[in-house]
Amino acid sequence: MNYCSNCGSEQINFDIPHGDNRARYICHQCNAIHYQNPKMVVGCLPVFEDKILICRRAIEPCYGLWNLPAGYLENNETVEEGAARETWEEARANVKIIKLHCIYNLPHINQVYLHFLAHLKNDRIACGSESLEVKLFDVYDIPWKQLAFSSSKFALEKYIEFKESYQGVHMGTYQAD
Amino acid sequence: MNYCSNCGSEQINFDIPHGDNRARYICHQCNAIHYQNPKMVVGCLPVFEDKILICRRAIEPCYGLWNLPAGYLENNETVEEGAARETWEEARANVKIIKLHCIYNLPHINQVYLHFLAHLKNDRIACGSESLEVKLFDVYDIPWKQLAFSSSKFALEKYIEFKESYQGVHMGTYQAD
Numbered sequence: 001m002n003y004c005s006n007c008g009s010e011q012i013n014f015d016i017p018h019g020d021n022r023a024r025y026i027c028h029q030c031n032a033i034h035y036q037n038p039k040m041v042v043g044c045l046p047v048f049e050d051k052i053l054i055c056r057r058a059i060e061p062c063y064g065l066w067n068l069p070a071g072y073l074e075n076n077e078t079v080e081e082g083a084a085r086e087t088w089e090e091a092r093a094n095v096k097i098i099k100l101h102c103i104y105n106l107p108h109i110n111q112v113y114l115h116f117l118a119h120l121k122n123d124r125i126a127c128g129s130e131s132l133e134v135k136l137f138d139v140y141d142i143p144w145k146q147l148a149f150s151s152s153k154f155a156l157e158k159y160i161e162f163k164e165s166y167q168g169v170h171m172g173t174y175q176a177d
Numbered sequence: 178m179n180y181c182s183n184c185g186s187e188q189i190n191f192d193i194p195h196g197d198n199r200a201r202y203i204c205h206q207c208n209a210i211h212y213q214n215p216k217m218v219v220g221c222l223p224v225f226e227d228k229i230l231i232c233r234r235a236i237e238p239c240y241g242l243w244n245l246p247a248g249y250l251e252n253n254e255t256v257e258e259g260a261a262r263e264t265w266e267e268a269r270a271n272v273k274i275i276k277l278h279c280i281y282n283l284p285h286i287n288q289v290y291l292h293f294l295a296h297l298k299n300d301r302i303a304c305g306s307e308s309l310e311v312k313l314f315d316v317y318d319i320p321w322k323q324l325a326f327s328s329s330k331f332a333l334e335k336y337i338e339f340k341e342s343y344q345g346v347h348m349g350t351y352q353a354d
């Protein structure tokens with residue numbers, strides 16, 4: 001943040017506001033405090049019969065690698081709506097949300113993933129603009145070495161370990177190698 | 178947003194960027210796109226023996242009304258850490274997080290609440306700076322008519338209905354009266 005988005009001033013400091021306990025961007029012209037908070041990434045683990053839908057990314061980062069359909073939650077939508085929307089946008093797949101499958105923290109980049117277990121309503125899938133390829137994988141064919149992000153790896157591992165018998169939510173946090 | 182936080186320009190439009198499908202704040206001077214996304218509010222439903230810890234708010238909105246301890250997730254923390262931190266800040270209570278209890282969408286104000294079931298390690302509680310009063314309530318004494326927010330009402334109702342037997346996560350969305 002170089003300029004105050006409220007008054008346009010350059011007098012921005014990263015300092016602890018009165019009564020707070022952590023540093024924020026503060027404008028010394030208009031006194032606005034600019035809070036920054038983590039973002040939610042919502043997506044699905046979409047299942048059709050015994051297969052899982054995974055998408056190959058047509059965008060950076062990790063162009064060409066495989067990922068469960070997911071993206072930033074948008075304003076004015078619920079987490080369930082966002083997860084279904086992302087699955088439609090990336091794989092043109094219609095899903096029924098079954099339950100929250102896992103939450104995965106990425107505190108070093110200020111993201112929290114929420115993946116929902118979802119059932120595909122049929123096997124009609126097609127690439128959206130952010131996908132090079134979309135495919136229903138048998139569990140034994142999952143491209144583990146070509147997965148884009150650890151959040152998808154976590155969601156897939158927990159699904160394979162517990163299938164749909166586990167009622168709770170799997171909680172995970174990114175650990176640097 | 179009145180000024181671009183990147184270059185300070187006033188040439189900000191709320192328009193759909195190329196390749197996107199919803200309106201964003203775009204700077205026509207430096208081409209920065211300023212995305213805005215929902216925030217996570219994390220908190221606890223803290224239980225000690227048969228009682229639930231609830232706090233009376235010393236801040237607006239809803240000054241003087243009762244609420245489960247909760248607040249915005251901060252950068253560089255996990256959802257579990259944030260929920261425990263808020264419970265310490267508001268009620269000086271040490272908790273052990275047991276499981277994710279509920280998720281409650283407030284799409285009209287771009288918030289998503291995550292409440293964790295937590296067990297108090299002891300009954301030592303005290304007001305933090307944002308609380309007028311903190312109290313362990315018997316289930317039959319919960320001040321339903323003086324609750325600050327529907328997110329706490331939802332979390333408490335689901336806890337009383339299912340106690341700790343339910344392994345899943347209760348999902349809810351704010352409905353206007």
